[in-house]
Amino acid sequence: MTDLLMIRGVSKRFPGVQALTGVDFDLRPGEVHALMGENGAGKSTLMKILAGLQPADDGEILHRGEAIALRSPLEARERGILLIHQELSLSPELSAAENIYLGAWPTNGIGLLRKSELNRRAGEALKALGCDVGPRTRVGSLSIARKQMVEIARIHAFKANVVILDEPTASLTDAERDQLFATIRDLKARGVGIIYISHKMDEIFTITDRITVLRDGIVQGTLTTSETDADRVTQMMIGRKLDAFFSRAEERFGEEVLRVEGLGRRGDYHDVSFSVRQGEVLGLYGLIGAGRSEVVESLFGIRGPDRGKLWWQGRETAFPSPRQAIDMGLCLTPENRKEQGLVLGLGGRDNIVLPSLKAFSRLGIMRRSREQAVYLTYRDLLQIKTTGPATALRTLSGGNQQKFVLAKWLCRKPKLLILDEPTRGIDVGSKAAIHALIAKLAEEGLAVIVISSEMPEVLGVSHRILTMADGRLTGEFSGAAMTEENLIRAVAHHAA
Amino acid sequence: MNGTTVRRLAADHYVWMLLALVCVFFALLSPHFLTAFNIGNVLTQSAFIGLLAIGMTLVILNGEIDLSVGATLALSAALAIGLQNSGWPTSAAIAAGLLAGTALGFINGAVVVASGMHSFVVTLGALIGIRGLVFVYTKGNALLVEDFTYADLLEVHVGPVSLTAIIFLGMLAFFQWLLSASRHGREAYAVGDNPEAARDAGVKVGRHKIINFTISGFLAALCGILLSIRLGTAEPQAGRIWELWTIIAVVLGGTRLQGGVGSLWKTLGGVLVLAVLQNGLRLLNTPNHVELIVMGVILMIALGIDRLMTLLRARERTA
Amino acid sequence: MSWKSGAAAGLRQGGLWVGFVLFMAIVAINAPAFLSPGNLLDVLRQVSITGTIALGVTFVVIAGRLDLSVGSGLTLLTIIIVDQHNHAGPAGAIALTLLAGLAIGAWNGLLVGFLRFNALIVTLAMLSVLQGLALWYSGGSNVSVSSPGWFAVFGRGTWLGIPVPVLLMLAGAALAAFLLRRTAFGRAVFAVGGNETAALFSGISPARTVFLAYLLSGFSTALGAIIMGSRVMGAQSTIGQGYELNVLAGIILGGTSLMGGAGSIWRTLWGVLMLGFIQNGLILMGFPFYAQWLVTWGVIIAAVWIDLAAKRGRMLA
Structure with a gap:
């Protein structure tokens, strides 16, 4: 036949x-x-x-x-x-x-x-x-x-x-x-x-x-x-040994940076509670459409939650607007780099300073030498391949684009960095570089939340993993419990 | 029938409520409003913007826009009168006027499709340029028809309804039928809502848009011809900012500017609201400026409703 | 694209330059007066109102929106300044006009920026409303300045041989260019026009940015009205008719995309100036005034088409 x-x-x-x-x-x-x-x-x-x-x-x-x-x-x-x-x-x-x-x-x-x-x-x-x-x-x-x-x-x-x-x-x-x-x-x-x-x-x-x-x-x-x-x-x-590809930060946790309780938003997610500490990498695993991005976009002020409470550095705080979130030190690299992360028609330098226009200006006037300096710093630090500060980002590869998204936030020295699908659609080399960077940042005391639908990535970089399905948290795993099987079970066989 | 359905229905048909509202308003204020003669008048007055609005609805359904209709109608009017003054038979002059408008519509569409420019830029250029053509042809002077029987062409009435109004309503019915019964008409919705999906499914999107621009040009020309017959003259500035009134009528009728949603019946509602407002305000002897202000304000209100509808539809999609 | 034009824009500008220089040469041969200093200054003076208004509208366009209300706005504001000159005196009239211009911009900005209404329709509606207000204010008749004093300087004065309106336009342009390229607000305008969602995710408020852009558009329309009122010393209800088209044509010709996110003040001025020279040259060569409209049509289509083709070429590369 x-x-x-x-x-x-x-x-x-x-x-x-x-x-x-x-x-x-x-x-x-x-x-x-x-x-x-x-x-x-x-x-x-x-x-x-x-x-x-x-x-x-x-x-x-x-x-x-x-x-x-x-x-x-x-x-x-x-x-x-x-x-x-x-x-x-x-x-x-x-x-x-x-x-x-x-x-x-x-x-x-x-x-x-x-x-x-x-x-x-x-x-x-x-x-x-x-x-x-x-x-x-x-x-x-x-x-x-x-x-x-x-x-x-x-x-x-x-x-x-x-x-x-x-x-x-x-x-x-x-x-x-x-x-x-x-x-x-x-x-x-x-x-x-x-x-x-x-x-x-x-x-x-x-x-x-x-x-x-x-x-x-x-x-x-x-x-x-x-x-x-x-x-x-x-x-x-x-198929591969996880440890060979991923670098996990050493566990040196500090104070709690963020805690949410009973977070809910009609049609998106329900009853989400978790916390994250300094130096901790918290993984959030789930399939696309499970409500992961919606939760972090709520934390960042893009779409306000209907209910729930938020503690920032131990103090109960109202849910911020994006501007307030950024100024607090809560930063988000969004899921869709091209649509949400970057202005592709502008150059790398302009994109890096976009969330920090105030910090890079005096009386509203941009300080171009500072912009240039920070651009050069992060270009070298993240080893971004580009032809110049004004080269439109549209012309760069996905990996280099993503590094500019990271630079945008890193130059603000955030306290909590939320990375939504940080390595989607980028080459293996850039992936490894970004994973190493996550580990390094955490060891410097930054709290990190990594959202990913790639299981090896979540398993490789996280200290602790929350699973989400159908808008609800379905499991929490750490240490030896962080296995493929457990994660798959938690998102695929959940009793909804 | 739940609350959402009711709200949806209300949002979908608000133009008729608006029409009823303005009718009641003017009927209460002016005893001349609800006479057969005046209603016939309103219909005749509505025909001109109405013809433009039919073409504009088709173009906007595709997610495009045609700003050149006002200039096109002036050119067709000028040709119809100018050519017969220089010895052409009336019918040939009319045909030439119709042909010119149709050709300009085709050119607009072809440039939009071939270049990938937004139709706003293309037809903005055409709006300026076609007005230039009108001036080239008329040398900037109003053309007066020499054959006085020309004006009699439209002097046919069925009761209080003029031939002009009948032509408009006939065209409207024809194109609404086209929209609901023909392949081209049904495809208009698919093209406007999601051009890529339509192309993937085998709809010839480029050709489709060119046809609609051509129809818009033809209807603008027809409007110009009727206007020239009615007035017996062709002013070089005829139809100035009529594209504005046309867009107002179409948007009032609930056609979504992003394309994919709309119907000619509701465009008729929008056209009638404008015509009744104009007629009513004139019956009340309000000065011209009140009309301009009221129209603008009504349009902004319509925009608010348009946004509300978009929100409702968005909710409908995710619900 | 905010600092330097990309290769595609360069190519496009190159092509336009060649065409433009060719046009200038043809006109200069047929009408030697064309390149005389007197005529060049005349062209500058003629474009100064369009150019001044285009400064503010450029912000709106780069932010990805449109302003078609500036023509009627110019009419209304010119009537206000001319009429108020007789009542409140020149200083009071200028202050009132600027305030009225800002109010128009604020209203547009409120509807388009904060309420997110469609910019095309809002400003078309405002075109109608402002025209109505202009008719209402003037009662449909001409208004004129009864005793012109120092107010005449804005439209008719010269300084070092250069017309004051031209200097005003250039000073305004320098200021606008600084605002657009060197300030935090200017960056926000590019970001919102280039990618509104990304701007939102960067803590920039698109609503506020669009609002401010319209405010600038209203302000520059008021400046245009000051020049217009001072030059004509009178006004009637059609004085600003069609200016919205000239402004947009100039901006498009300068290479600022109506899609938003790219463009510059100098390009806008260049586009407006080019239109001015085309118009002047055609008239000097004996063409009727309306010939410029036909040429504008052709030039706009050609310029934007080449621009798009060049961009596509770059995307493929």
């Missing part, structure tokens, strides 16, 4: 990062094949190549035995390869039927929509899912789970033979998830091949036939699900 999809030796390089190296992957008809790996392992790049969103640099893709080069999602769709996005790509003003068939509406000779046919076909596709959404319903009025159903209905609508499901259960309730699994089994029976991407081990072992693990853009192996277990998969996902 020939494979539905064969990927041979696919490589992809981005500036500064080798995203995929010689990836081989097969998909059989009627198979659910899990693609696993940590964030940054290359799953999403592979998906995008398959969906025609990005071209591969190298290698070949055979679909039903035929070599294909996908130049657009449209071509992929015409071949029956369909990506169901994690982020929904629906137009709220259009009806469910119109969304399902967007780009392929049945029309008559003069461009009029054949609505009854469209609705009938969409209705069948929705019914095949067991979904009670009417084809004429405006999508904007649907709940997220139902929007996802509309998106999934495209599988039936386009008679897809290869379906890529990217974290499909992220926003579904248990009942909705069971419904989805029934759909998947049904698709299997019809010979559709499904690539299933998820972090949730229990789902993987419920629904998939085979598992392929990616790490650092390289395939670590393909396993038959029934012949393996979560531990084996986890090991393949991590």
Whole structure:
């Protein structure tokens, strides 16, 4: 039996990062094949190549035995390869039927929509899912789970033979998830091949036939699900000795810097309490969407919490605005470097001083020699590669950009530094440098909170780790209890 | 039906409540307001901004804007009158005026799509330049039609409703039907809401936008022709800042400036609110400046409502 | 991009320079008076009002917003200063005008900055409201200064042979450039226009920054009105018509992106000046005044298109 999809030796390089190296992957008809790996392992790049969103640099893709080069999602769709996005790509003003068939509406000779046919076909596709959404319903009025159903209905609508499901259960309730699994089994029976991407081990072992693990853009192996277990998969996902790559600060804790109790914000997170001390690196681990970034953005004043109390250096304090937080010495390097961290059109020097305009000015007039001095100091200290203080940061690599984000805060000598995904999408060398820096800062007495969805990173740099899932803290681990297995269990098998 | 739904419905249809409000207001203050004759008048007056607003709605639905409509209508009016004065048959002169506006709309769209510039810059340039064309053609003078029967072309009434108003309402109905029934019309929403997703799904976004700019140019030209017939003259400054009134009408109607949300029925509401305000204020003999101030204030209020709606929609998306 | 223009902007400016010099040469051959000192000063004098207003609007544009209300603002403020000159005297009139200008800017800034309304629509609405107020204040008739005293110096005076309005514009430009490039506020303007979210995450208040930018725009419109009132010694309700378009055209031509985050005062002046020379040159060559509008259209499209193409080239590199 020939494979539905064969990927041979696919490589992809981005500036500064080798995203995929010689990836081989097969998909059989009627198979659910899990693609696993940590964030940054290359799953999403592979998906995008398959969906025609990005071209591969190298290698070949055979679909039903035929070599294909996908130049657009449209071509992929015409071949029956369909990506169901994690982020929904629906137009709220259009009806469910119109969304399902967007780009392929049945029309008559003069461009009029054949609505009854469209609705009938969409209705069948929705019914095949067991979904009670009417084809004429405006999508904007649907709940997220139902929007996802509309998106999934495209599988039936386009008679897809290869379906890529990217974290499909992220926003579904248990009942909705069971419904989805029934759909998947049904698709299997019809010979559709499904690539299933998820972090949730229990789902993987419920629904998939085979598992392929990616790490650092390289395939670590393909396993038959029934012949393996979560531990084996986890090991393949991590694969390396942690201590060799990470430098953990020596434990010399001082006074408590920050404590929060009963922090809550409707729709984001509930009842979060923790504290962090001088010299301590506190890890916050959880999947994307678990509420981690929302919690720290509340602490930093971007979105105020609805409830909870905050103690700063032992004194109860009102929740600050970003300005007040910065002046207190509570600094945040945000999750999204390009959108939240930097003004990419400006140079490194301007970006470093941005949170400290007052400190670098007298009577509102900028002191340029000081700016230059601090720029040079941190350029050298962090070994940033750039061509000049005014070079637009847009032109730098992710690693160097991230170092500028760090410099922005380090030059303020903060008391608590919150790092949200500090090494996402940057090269290995810069990663190691940033990890070493975290250790050094902590040893100098800085309190650090590191948020990461990369487990080795959290395990490698933290003294203590909190896990979060669905907006709640689900565990606290330190010392010998800080293991992969415990963390995975705490975020994936939590009793919500 | 919960509170959110009620608020949503209210926000979605506030333009009709606003219309009812201003109608009641003027009906109470002026005995001439609620007469068949005056209502016909309002409809006729609304037709000109209304035609522009149809095209503007389509363009804004795509997340773009067309600032050049006022200048375009002046050019078409000038051509229609100027060419027949120089011996062209009336129908040919009208056709030339329509063609010129349509072509300018096409050029606007093509430049926006080909260059990737924001339509604000492109049509701002066109607003200045097309006005220049009008002056080049008219040498800065108002053109007076020599054939007096030209003005009779629109002297057809169905009851109190003038042919001008019928043409406007016909166009509105046609384009609303296009928006709701045709592939192009439905795609307008997808393009405005999420151009990338639309492109990925196989919608030809560039071509789509060019068509809408072209429609906007055509409707501006039609507006100019009707105006020239009604007035019998073509002023070189005709339609100055009408793009402003047009945008006001469209925004009042609840079309979202970022694109993806809106309908022509509600644009009609916005157009009528403006026309009733104008008509009512004139019935009450208020001076011109009151009109300008009231319009501006109403627009700012509409903006507040627009923001509220955006917030509601954002909540709807995350809920 | 705040200190030096990047390679792309350089290329673009290079292309524009060549075109502009070519244009100047053609005009100079056809109309020798074009390059005479007298005519050059005339051009400067003509652009001084547009140039002065553009100084403040440049802050708004770099902060990623728009101000289309300056034309009507200029009308209203000129009427105020001319009329108040007869009542409150020149000093009182100037003070009142500046205050009124600041009030207009504050209102725009409140709606766009703090309430986050769409800048295009807010300032279009204000265009209407201010025009209405101007009509209301003037009663639709002309107002004029009955006994001009020292007030005439702003529009008509000269100093060392240079018209005072030109000196005012240049002094204002120097001040504005200093504010934009050397102060904490100027940095905030670039940051908010370049990436509002990143500015927020850096403890900068986008609302306050945008508010102040509009305040400057209102202030510079008031300065423009002082020059206008002093030059004309009278005003009517159409005196500022179309200035918002000239200001924007000048800013765009100078290479300040309407997307925000980049631009400079000197570039704005350069754009305004270029428009002034085009207008003057065309008229000297015997073209009617409206020919400049057609040329402006072409130049704007060409300039911005080249700019975008150059930027794309750089992104690929």
